[in-house]
Amino acid sequence: MKLHFMIVRRVPPVPSPVLVETYEILRGRGYTVTEDIAEEVLQRSDLLQVDADIYLLKSHTELSLALAGILFTQGANILNPYESCSLIQSKIITSKLLRKAGIPAPDSWVTADLSLAKPLLEKHPLIIKPHMGHRGAGVNLCKTPEDIDRIPEPDTPLIIQEAIPGPGEDLKIYVAGDQVYGVKKAFSESSFTVAGRHVPITDEVREISLKVGRVCGLGLYGLDIIESDRGPYVVDVNYFPGYKGVPDAAGMIADYIDDYAKGRVTLMPPVTKALAE
Structure with missing residues (x-):
């Protein structure tokens, strides 16, 4: 094969x-x-x-x-x-899929005119980022209207989300089938190059992580979670991540691919799932 x-x-x-x-x-x-x-x-x-x-x-x-x-x-x-x-690949669509499934995710807005987002700052800070961004590129934390004014004129649609307060580190989850592994590291535009450190995950985080895969139709994927006072929030999902910092990541990935190739596991994309319901 x-x-x-x-x-x-x-x-x-x-x-x-x-x-x-x-x-x-x-x-x-x-x-x-x-x-x-x-x-x-x-x-x-x-x-x-x-x-x-x-x-x-x-x-x-x-x-x-x-x-x-x-x-x-x-x-x-x-x-x-x-x-x-x-x-x-679209954070706009992903946000809707997660919220529809009852997975905790930030409130989200979209517009081509960022000035319209300024009144939202009266309630909470905002994260403004490209709707198809990757590896943390172009992410802006906005606490004041002036922060929004400093964002360059975008050449791609942006998604505006409530900034979920957390401990200052993201919990990065890597999944291969039913294998779930957690790594913590501080967020930055270059954090994708850093392995981070292994941390145990709670049953709640494990269940959320596996549900994300079922909802999104993914078998090899990663997600970013912020552990807030309100509980864990999923702030990003990506397919086939780098698995940095995961012991025997290659074995996990190879086992899942082997299972998929031999028909022991199947995946149903969101659109197919919606049509079947």
């Missing part, structure tokens, strides 16, 4: 140790494993054909998602499902 990983450029351009080990494990189990970075190859998009049994969508770039969409329309088996990834 051929597995093809659609991966992202790394800075610096060195292989991901987790993926390298994952490939070794899967090859040891008899799989053929290939990879590419969409931005570094020239492809005929109009002639693109399915040539792998399973595609592993690791990249979050627009080009990779577009190519995955072409493959999806031809019946490709994509993990995580293409529909799930394309929906979760």
